[in-house]
Amino acid sequence: MNPYQAPLGEMRFLLEHVFNAEATWQGLASLEGMVDMDTALAILEEAAKLNRDLVHPINRPGDEEGVGFSEGKVTTPKGYKDAYDAFVEGGWIGLCGDPEYGGMGMPKMLGVLVDEMGYSACNAFNLYGSLTAGAALAINAHGAEALKAKYLPKLYSGEWAGAMDMTEPQAGSDLRHIRTRAEPQEDGSYLVSGSKIFITGGDQDLTENVIHLVLAKISGSNSLSLFLVPKIAVDDNGNLAEPNGVSVGSIEHKMGLKGSATCVMNFDGARGWLIGRENKGLACMFTMMNYERLAIGIQGLGSAQAAVQMASEYAKERLQGNAAGSSNAADPILVHGDVRRMLLTIKTLTDAGRALAVHTGKQLDLAKFAEDEIQVAKASRYVGLLTPVAKAFLTDRGLDITIMAQQVFGGHGYIRETGIEQLVRDTRIAQIYEGTNGIQAIDFLGRKVTGDNLATLKEFVAEHIEVLSDACDKANALKAGFAAFTEVAAWINDNKLTRPALINAVAVDMLDAFGYLLYGYYHLLMRNTAIAAGSELAPAKEAYCDFYFAKLLPKAEALLSAAKAGDELLMSLPEAYF
Amino acid sequence: MNPYQAPLGEMRFLLEHVFNAEATWQGLASLEGMVDMDTALAILEEAAKLNRDLVHPINRPGDEEGVGFSEGKVTTPKGYKDAYDAFVEGGWIGLCGDPEYGGMGMPKMLGVLVDEMGYSACNAFNLYGSLTAGAALAINAHGAEALKAKYLPKLYSGEWAGAMDMTEPQAGSDLRHIRTRAEPQEDGSYLVSGSKIFITGGDQDLTENVIHLVLAKISGSNSLSLFLVPKIAVDDNGNLAEPNGVSVGSIEHKMGLKGSATCVMNFDGARGWLIGRENKGLACMFTMMNYERLAIGIQGLGSAQAAVQMASEYAKERLQGNAAGSSNAADPILVHGDVRRMLLTIKTLTDAGRALAVHTGKQLDLAKFAEDEIQVAKASRYVGLLTPVAKAFLTDRGLDITIMAQQVFGGHGYIRETGIEQLVRDTRIAQIYEGTNGIQAIDFLGRKVTGDNLATLKEFVAEHIEVLSDACDKANALKAGFAAFTEVAAWINDNKLTRPALINAVAVDMLDAFGYLLYGYYHLLMRNTAIAAGSELAPAKEAYCDFYFAKLLPKAEALLSAAKAGDELLMSLPEAYF
Structure with a gap:
């Protein structure tokens, strides 16, 4: 196998032509002058090199060795520490972080591409940085100024890591059942006690400190609040002080992601500080959730891209059978049609998935940086609509893609040393954590589509689909598909109050139908853009678009049929x- | 988790009502008096007990420990030897074996159900017996009388094991490239030399001897012949003599099936005996292939059933969220609609899969035991048509089902100790070995559907689908679906000569479309049969049938659309x- 090669040509094409990155950035005061296409491409090239030369080489050995746990200490696999040091030295964790506290302030539509590379190179390793960036985001959005000044620079620099502590044995998808308690202290801090499970990067040997964001209930309250709880206390000068009552109970043995420490965390009167307001912890979590959910979607995308590359390479080298x-x-x-079917399926799903990631990243940037309130509000609505799709559809298709890529390898795909089976095992979790894909679908259909009586959906379709040329068969097919989707959504909306189980019962079918239609839109957009730009990619983009519309788009109709069947059957x- | 419980009620319903087992057996001279429903049910109950009490308990520990290899010796995980001894003591390997050589002569439509239990209880363990039964089948069909008398009793009794040695590094799906050679000797034996890879059960510590069936080329020929090559030579009295130049080079480290030894086998002038005729090795392999392919399909079914059971149990115990x-x-x-959607999806796919397995087993029995030549010929055609579907569709859906069951577990599904992730890893190989599912699809569409210009397909549809009541919406939907399938198949048949890549390019879409339609037929059949029999299962069967037709059958249409797109796009x- 060749080393991992980032798809820089595809990435550039999306930024430069499909989503007009430079014009977008120039129109946003906070980004203007900070980033242009040249900067962006230089960043992508640097990330590609780092992930190829330093991160990808630790991927297979880290899976074999796994994370260790002995006498309360977590150890990461050989090579992780060196790769981590190189990674943070480049400032990658703070890439999209707030410049006021040492972040680089880069747009998310660039950040998603860097993140894709990280997940392609090594799912397990990339999670450590991703969780830290997520924690920093929550602190920056809701933390008091003193907390931001104290913690953000160390998180952006990677000197300290972050972790999100939500799940407890009895509280997974249903966080109401959290039992972790926080006792208010006279100095304004809280003493946090309780046990959390499934904490990704709950501890490791890469950083001196881990900053936990812990969901807990303030004594006397049944609502959730969010607390910053460092593993090691930090004194007023920002130096490490004494241990803070935070310990690792055990680590999980998992299907994959073996280089990532999934910890049981115990908090024994650990001192923490409130983030945001009392009893408003969920609201604080939701702020960062759009980012985190997109990031996990990109885990699916990164795995998919790595799988596409491996399968394509194998298919060109492995000799078996003959062309007619x-x-x-x-x-x-x-030369075999069935192998081509598999390769084109995984390639077209991955390419459209990258478009979805960049598109969602762009809306996040507009929602964050635009000055026009109307533009901010619209971008926020689109972020809301697209994010659950990005999380669920990118990770569901991500698993499909790694499995199909494995099939291209035949028997060799089942052998560990080939590496493709690791991608299947590593990416499987992305459909589950950060809100299962079922939860994403309920969010999509219940809050985002029917929550405003289809207003955002219709706005999105009007702006993206209805403007497509009427002279194009594919555009007409998309218009008909989105119209059919809207019709079923309207029926659900009309019946949601009298049939309270309806949304839950058909949500996944609806999200998947929307996903397949949306991918059709991206393929048509890529095709049209490539032709209009006179790009050398145009003939390939036409071929991919033809393939996608003929072979994969028909799934949307079957899914809408399934959704129309409603809830009573179940x-x-x-x-x-x- | 509760111990594995075989679905005896479902199995009985299929035999007794859906596929009229007793009447079928009474109509076949070789089976009449040997097996009736009472015997069959007693066998199923005994198998259920054995798999629950002795086999399932070694499943998880065997996955953790894995197979060992040291100084040329393979060791199976702790507990395998005890379970194996109990298994062979019951005569299970010879269940469907030839009574003339110590087999029990039971019908395959019963055998498939026993095999399902074995794979549900432990994929890895069940393979050892399955390979032995397969080897015995090939020897019985094509071996000389002396070979049969010498080897079959020891294989049926499980005293010795069997293995199939086909694949070489450069010869996987394409067996023409086999390099293993056989030198004819004056005494009529051959000296076999070469190296084979991916040999399931190539060696182990369960039996004193392993009987290898090796595909090789006789010196001077470029065609394949099949040889019986024992690991330890057997003298004229049937006693073990000296080692025979058969050794294990290494074992593979795999995604799953860790209790099953996958060996690199080296043959260094090992003495072997021809099975069947010179240069007709592939024909000998094909005889047994219908059985072996069905057996691997049943690996998918067994994994599916185990997953259904685990997910159903978890969904009833795990408390999260509220019903409306x-x-x-x-x-x-x-109580959640989306959880019900997942459970009903995996349950209805598994139930229909079991019907397909029993139906295929019944056709194998008719082809083997019927005395009327016309009946034998028709059953053989149906075996040909159904077998690639059973192998590919049962294993593809098997993986889907284990993954969806894992999703029901949320984060706990990703943790090894829960056990559901092992099913995903164990069953993944079934889509690959014994002919990849792509190869099955090409066999289905190229040989079975278009090979006789749709004659068998039309015969099958006329006998099974066209006779359904015209007063029933679901019957009409099936008729329309099979008619649409036949129309696309006819178009492919008309174009196969001028477009030689067409079949390869659309075969998987066509097999999957047929599979979804066929499952619709089985659901309607089970529903109608349960009602007609006044079975207490009738209301449930109606509900499953409704669910399947509304939620899953629409996939067939999308697949036919994809197939109609043809090959040029690729x-x-x-x-x-x-």
Whole structure:
């Protein structure tokens, strides 16, 4: 296998032509002068080199060795510390961080591409930095000035790491059942006690300190508040002081992500500070959730891209069977229609997935940086609509893609040393954590689509789909598809009050239908843009678009049929039938 | 988790009502008097007990420990030997074996159900017996009388094991490239030399001897012949003599099936005996392939059933969130529509899969035991048509099902100790080995559907689908679906000569479309049969049938759309696009 190569040409094409990055950045006061295409491309090239030369080489060995845990200490696999040091030295954790506290202030539509590379190179390793960036985001959005000044520079620099502590054994998707308690102290701090599970990067041996963001209930309250709880206390000068009652109970043994420490965390009267307001912890979490959910979507995208690359390479090298009429002893398996079907399926899903990631990143940037309130509000609505799709559809398709890529390898795909099976195991979790994909779908259909009686959906379709040329068959197919989707959504909206189980029962079918339609839009957009720009990519983009519309888009209709069947088929059955 | 419980009620319903087992057996001279429903049910109950009490308990520990390899010796995980001894003591390996050589002569439509239990209880363990039964089948079909008398009783009894040695590094799907050679000796034996990879059960510490069936080329020939090569030579009295130049080079480290030894086998002038005729090795392999492919399909079914059971149990116990209007602190997650969607999806796919397995087993029995030549020929055609579907569709859906069951577990599904992730890893290989599912699809569409210009397909549809009541919406939907399938198949048949890449390019879409339609037929059949029999299962079968037709059957149409797109979209693209 060749080393990982970032798809820089695709990335550049999306930024430069499809999503007009430079014009977008020039129109935003906070970004103007800070980033242009040249800067962006230089950043992408640097990230590509780092991930190829330093991160990807630790991916396979780290899976074999896994994380260690002994006498309360977590150890990461060999090579992780060196790669981490190089990674933070480049300032990558603070790439999209607030410049006021040492972040680089780069736009998210660039950040998503860097993140894709990190996940392609090594799912497990990239999570450490991703969690830190997520924690920094929450602190920056809701923390008091003193907390920001004290913690953000160390998080952006990677000197300290961040972790999100939400889940407890009895409180997973349903956080109401959290039992961790916070006792208010006279100095304004809190003493936090309780146990958390499934804490990614809960501890490690890469950084001196870990800054935990802990969801807990203030004594006497049944609502959730968010607390910053450092593993090691930090004194007024920002230096490390004494241990803070935060310890690792154990680490989980998992299907994959073996280089990432998934910890049981115990807080024994650990001193913490409130982030945001009392009893408003969930609101604070939601602020960062759009970013984190997109980041996890990109785990699916990064795995997909790595899988596409491996399968494509294997298909060109592996000799078995013959093309029709060939007189060779054997041809590369790329000559077989079924192998081509698999490669084009995973390639077209991955390319459209990257477009979705950049598009969502762009809306996040507009929502954050635009000065026009109307523009900010609209971008925020689009972020809301696209984010659950990005999280769920990128990770569901991500797993499909890694599995299909594994199939291209035949028996060799089942052998560990080939590496493709690791991608399947590593990326599987992305459909589950940061809100299961079922939860994403309910958020999508219940809050984002029907929550405003389809207003945002219709606005999105009007702006993106209805403007497509009427002279194009594919555009008409998309218009019909989105119209059918809107019709089913309207039916759900009309019935949601009288049939309270309806949204939950059909949400996944609806999210998937929307996802397949949206990917059709991105393929048509990429095709049209490439042609209009006279890009050398145009013939390939046309071919991918043709393939996607003929072979994959029909799934949307089947999913809408399934959704139209409603909830009674499921909800009326007695427990014994399950 | 509760111990594995075989779905005996479902199995009985299929045999007794859906596929009229007793009447079928009474109509076949070789089976009449040997097996009736009471015997069959007693066998199923015994198998259920064995797999629950002895086999399932070694499943998780065997995955953790894995197979060992040291100084040329393979060791199976702790507990395998005890379970194996109990397994062979019951005569299970010879269940469907030839009574003349010590087999029990039971019908395959019963055997598939026993095999399902074995794979549900432990994928890795069940393979050892399955390979032995497969090897015995090939020897019985094509071996000389002396070989049969010498080897079959020891294989049926499980005293010795069997292995199939086909793949070499350069010869996987394309067996023409096999390099293993056989030198004819004066005594009629051959000396076999070469190296084989991916040999399941190539060696182990469960049996004293392993009987290898090796595909090799006789010196001077470029065609394949099949040889029986024992690990330890067997003298004229059937006693073990000296080692026979058969050794294990290494074992593979795999994604799953860690209790199953996947060996590199070296043959260094190992003495072997021809099975069947010189240069007709592939024909001998094909005889057994229908059985082996069905057996691997059943690996997918067994994994699916285990996953259904685990997910169903978890969904009834795990408390998170609330049903609409509930005032409980929390309800079991079974109250959520999306969880019900997942459970019903995996349950209805698994139930229909079992029907496909029994139906295929019944056709194998008719082809083997019927005396009427016309009946034998028809059953053989149906075996040909159904077998690639059973292998590919049962294993593809098997993986889907284990993954969806894992999703029901949320974060706990990713943790090894829960056990559900092991099912995903163990069953993944079934889509690859014994002919990849792409190869199955090409066999299905190229040989079975278009090979006789749709004659068998039309015969099958006329006998099974066209006879359904015209007064039933679902029957009409199936008729329309199969008619649409036949129409696309006819178009492919008409164009297969002028477009030689067409079949390869659309085969998987066509097999999947047929599979979804066929599952619709089985659901309608189960529903109608349950009602007609006044079975207490009738209301549940109606509910499953409704669910399947509304939520899953629409996939068939999307797949036919994809197939209709043809091959040019894929075949016209230059290598650089991949």
